Amino acid sequence: MKLEKYIALKNKYGHAKEIDTHKLYASGAVYTPDEPANHLAKMAILQYLRINKPNFVPSFEAFFENNVVDENAHSLFNLLKSLKVLDLASGSGMLVLTYVELMIRFSNAIHLNSHAFIKDMLENKIVVFDISEDAINKYKELCLALGKAYGLRDEIQFKAVYCQNSLISDLSPYNNTFDLILGNPPYIGEKGNTKIFNVLKESNFGSKWYEGKMDYFYFFIYKGYDLLKSNGVLCYLTSNYFFTADGAKKLRNFIFETFYLSSLLNYGAQSVFGDYKLHAAIYTLQKDKCNTVYLYNKNCNCVSEVSHETVFDKELNMHFISDPMIYKILSKMEAQSIGTLEAYYDVFQGIVSGLDRKDGEGVFVYKDKEVDRLPESVKPFLKPFYKNSAICHYHHKGTTPYSILYITKNRAPKEIESLLFPYKALLENRREVKNGVRKWYELTWPRQENVFLGPKIIVPQRAKANYFAFDSGDFFASADIYFIKDTLFSIYSLEVLTMVLNARLYKLWLTYKGKRKGDLLELYATPLKKIPLPNLSDKQKNLLNAHFSGSEQSVLPIVDVDKIIYEAYGFTPEEIKYMDTLD
Template sequence: MKKQNNYSIYTPEKIASSMVNDIFSEYFKNGNKKQLLDNIRICDISCGSGNLLIPAVEKLLKLSKEIYGIYEFKKEWVSGFDLDEHALTEAKLKIKLLLLQYNIDNVQLNIQKLNSLELDNVKYNIIIGNPPYLGEKNNRELFQKIKATNFGKKYYESKMDYFYFFIEKAVELLESNGLLIYLTTNYWLRADSGQILRNTLKENGNFLKISIYDNSLFNNAIGQHNIIFLWKKNLSENTPIFVDIVGKQFQVSNNEIYDTYNKIVLADDIERQFNNKIQKYSNFLLDDLVNINQGIISGYDKAFVFDKYDDKFKEYLKPFYKNKDIEKYTHKKNQFWILYLDKNININPKLEEYLNPFYDRLAKRREVTSQRIKWWQLQWAREQNIFEEPKILVRQRCKTNNFAYSDTKFYGSADIYFITKKTEDINLFFILGYMNSKIFLEWFRFNGKFKGKNFEFYATPLKETPIYYPSDQKELLFIENLVKKQIASYDEQTQEIIDNYFYAIFNI
């Protein structure tokens, strides 16, 4: 179940049936079927209205007929927990109606209102689920309560999602060789906030199957991108993972999916060979050569951003750009201006008079209430030099690698990253050529982050990107001159020369 902004989204029937079929097939794969059925203990710790439990119950009924010769249902076979009483009532009713179809009545169901994150001293051999998705940003009180518990202290990570806790609790509740199948968003595979979650799964068992979708499995959750994974609590069996990524299928072992940063990279043999070559021939990470800084967070754009230049505020106004202004190698002219008010600025009476109508809104910002900034300052102004010295411009989200160069004043918001030199001798043109190359895009496709069909060029994956950076000035100047041509006037043939240079460097 997904809960967000006071609404719930339940697992579609077809998806629920497929998940149940997958985990039952694995559970009954080996051993005595009667003994396995006798001992089965299934739980959905965020069961909602029972969309995953219902196909599980029906599957059990059919198996009981096959194995026992009669339709039978035992209370201890299935448990479901949630905090939504209305949903639980619906789940019980639907399961009882299903049981009646098989002439089974008067069965007490173990479906109850309970905070499953507090469950302890109970074990299951199958856990199924579609846990609630909630970000910490708008649900701080909920996260604070969990953080105060021993469970929360063990698993909490800054900027994590609420559903991480449900995966970790499922790992705890599974007995040895127990099976877990979950439907979630796919962001946690590579998210900075998913380190503890990935470690928990890595240190306690192995994936058996992973399916990744480039669209939402829910009609009313557009923009969400899902993963269904089957995992076994067993470290002794390093069985291959069956991977299905948007219809592309392959197998990979569990010990091959974790990169050097413990992020999960799902790549077939060809992709892994590509990754190995990039790492083999690289001699730096981008983080070794450049600073990667996020743009301005104003806290209230309406107060600070102008769509026209106002001469009476000329000492404060700076050219302000949107991320869509960034193109490959170059950028458009700014259409906006921003009042750049940082800790070094003193405002004059005219500006204070202009800002006064926004006082109530500006004064409520966290950094103002904690007295880190004055009420009229930008919430996060950043260091001014990153906007004014030579830099590479990065759109935080983009369908391809469109990175630009600027040596003029270019102020932008937090959906733009600014790449500047760590030392004066670093050649930004060479780095820009690499970042705009096909090689870079392929690396990021396998190892970076996505939001739907958009790459997410965030600071961490950019910093972790390997690069070949030559010591030979001739090589640096060769690419620099080509990049300068592209900045002056983009040309596909020139880009092909740049691409071929890097293909040759990495022996691809």
């Protein structure tokens, strides 16, 4: 019965809604479900054994998967129970308690009658920090319940449980102390949390590692490095966005040069936290340099190994390509390309209005039926305003029910202030207005008007496929659309470039070498600029261009475009056959 009470208490306290956390963690703390918690413990231990006791790896795997013990079991148990374990943002302790539960299961498997090791682990081997007193109290309550469930008579002395912000506390006495650091640190962006970030940025530790657009959990990686032993392992469950995020360049460089990534379970689009939308990954980092990265599937089985050097591209973005044929194809693209898109074309982001609509009414963006009510002097400033859902392969849907008031510096109708006056307080609160960059009635970031006029390629910020559409008219859009314009250095027409970028090969490139959010491609400026371009012959350019003209733009089917692109890159029949089997 005591064990059932512990389990019920753990289920209750494990959910974030039961924990009255401090505002610091309120938007970023999530309960770690049992399955990923077990995956994290398994990956951490396996990597520790690979470094320190590789002959114990089969023994641990046999126990973990099938509860089978062998001649190494007692030695392995004694090793694991002696490890020093840390969680820097423990919440109510789900991860470290999962580790203790694993050790209890191990002790039962080897018929160890005494559970005195539980007390020693909770008092001396496991160290936890959390900023929430409520969470720390629940962790203590869970530890006591677990102890009673296994017959501990003495009270547990919580000598290594701290209600502190571990990032700003002086933990130097703990430097190079821990064998394992486990964590599911809070996911908080700087936007909307500047006060939290400022506290860290004012410290020596925070100012050293801060970078713009970073996530708060990056700091826990840096802090963990200082506290980890030279042969230890850090294992975290976090967002996977830092693999390619622009705001994680310093972090990726740190991982590349100093804190080596050694195993990964990337959940991709799979939901790990129920309704909490996060694209997550579990990974291990170690100070000991490694040449191999072990890749796990969603069931936490190691399915492949990749070379550490193949994980990072030239800009140190991280890509995990386990399929050798895909790696070969993408490497050939880079080697045979004439250069990247940014060398020959300009890439621009769309408009940021600051307030499109409010309470169903137009502010800067109006529906067709609302336009008639606008003053006549305002109407010449209306421009067709498209949504990113209008963009398909090659083309976009020809009409839009929306218009935007394109109000820029020194270009505004006389009635604009009275028209927008009901929203003045909101518009004045924008950063650019406060800083004197914009008048309160102007668009926040109107961009240069010529971006939206004349020939251009339009790209949705996120899409299921490589949707690149050509447009030669007026096409105004928000910041969730990017625009590619030609320059004096462009190597072929925008029409030809449109054909090229819609080829199947470029979906493959953007899937494995671009940025992704779950199953969606992220077609931001950085991944667009880094797209390699084929060195097309005049004949190939003419063939593509000949099939892209007229008002209806009768284009070649993508499969025929593919053949031209394959030829330009010199792919072999074997490589082409393989690509044609891909979705």
